[in-house]
Amino acid sequence: MNLRDYLRIARRNWIVVAACALAGLLTGGSVSILTTPTYTAETQLFVAIQSSGSVQELQQGNTFSQARVQSYVRTVQTPVVLQPVIDALGLPLTSGELAKKVAATTDLNTVLINVSVSDSSPAQAAAIAEAVANSLVKAVDSLEKPKVGGSSPVSLSIITPATAPLVPSAPNTRVDLVLGLIVGLALGIGAAVLRTALDNRIRGEADLRRVTEAPLLGGISFDQDATRKPLLTQAAPQSPRAESFRQLRTNLQFANVSGKAKTVLLTSSLPGEGKSTTATNLAIALAQAGQTVCLVDADLRRPMIGEYLGLERGAGLTTALVGSADIADLLQQWGDNELFVLTSGQIPPNPSELLGSSEMKRLLLRLEQSFDAVIIDAPPLLPVTDAAVLSQHVGGVVLVVGAQKTRHQDLEKSLNALAMVGSNLLGVVLNRLPLKGPDAYTYSYYSADHSKSSEKSRLTSKTPKEYITVSPLADFPESDFDRTLLGSGEERARSFPNHRFGQL
Incomplete structure (x- = not known):
């Protein structure tokens, strides 16, 4: 990394x-x-050789004293030095316990000995340090005194007396x-x-790139109100969520620059990743751009588009596939743009067989002849095989990945499932991305005041109709719209004949 x-x-x-x-x-x-606060008192001693000889003798004596200093430092924590201190001060300690409070050091190439004593009482720390220094002077004098008599050749002198510290050392x-x-x-x-x-969850584009190099068509920002208001028309025009779907619409057009993928299938790895709302809002965004769009709810297990758009789903895709009605009688227009919806219809016992049938293929070909774009909402890939089967009849597939929900292995299995049936993967859409942070994908160009005023204007204005359910297309009088959408009367009859589809 x-x-x-x-x-x-x-x-x-x-x-x-x-x-x-x-x-x-x-x-x-x-x-x-x-x-508990601890106070440290310090004292310092000087080691000297009692000699008044020549310079050479003084030099030899200095070398001798430096060599002996290390021994005196170690002597400080011995009972020879500490026991007299305990007796003099009446300390309720043993020499071993007192040794833990006493430390002695010396600087290199010097004859100075530093003695420090730590205690909870500053006065007692100073008293012990002073007593240890005096005891060391006497112990060295006794240890260095010749056995044949005479004075010790080494003398220790206290050059820095111990004083009670004012602030604790610890x-x-x-x-x-x-x-x-x-x-x-x-x-x-x-x-x-x-x-x-x-953590093996897909949380952003960086995690996505560890699994696949498929084009990232867009990132849909997370909106807490999306559960209550899932539609693009229910969001503020300049909101990050609305801009995300417009960006997805633009990127999808570039991904399909050849125009061969006129029918686009949206699916996901697992339920709950937002494929249905993404398909619905993508269809709305395409319709708002002036295209004639057909939105097909091909999730024959848990259909949601009819619920989102407030349309009747009792008769729809399955009705046309089994030949009970013509598709022209089942399309429902929604909104003020040229968006037509084919709901799921009754949930069948054999969804995979219906979606993979030749009737489904012919139905999609008819829709491609009459609409600029056909958006299909399919079931998730891993629980069922419906999406993989249906992907063979469409021009391209868009895989919706729920951020912080989909795991790496789930995405890999989904991509392998699509590759196994030879699907044309147009790209990936990251859904439920955070608005801020390292995984954010959207940027706001409008100021906060502008967004708030737009939202206020949208809420206070007269609410337009959210959807319009119209009569079957076969009953429409010939009009300019019919000729634009379905061609002339002869072309229209060829696209939507009155005879019924063959039975499965």
């Missing part, structure tokens, strides 16, 4: 990262508050907070990377 991928992971999981960072910050603060609140923040951020980033590695 490159830097951009890590930034995308951080933006997707910023709540997790922020929560872990805040938890680390709170933990660091809690540790500082709950930790806890260091600033250090604890910074450390907690760093640890929390590290844990948050680790959790975000792990979550992303284990």
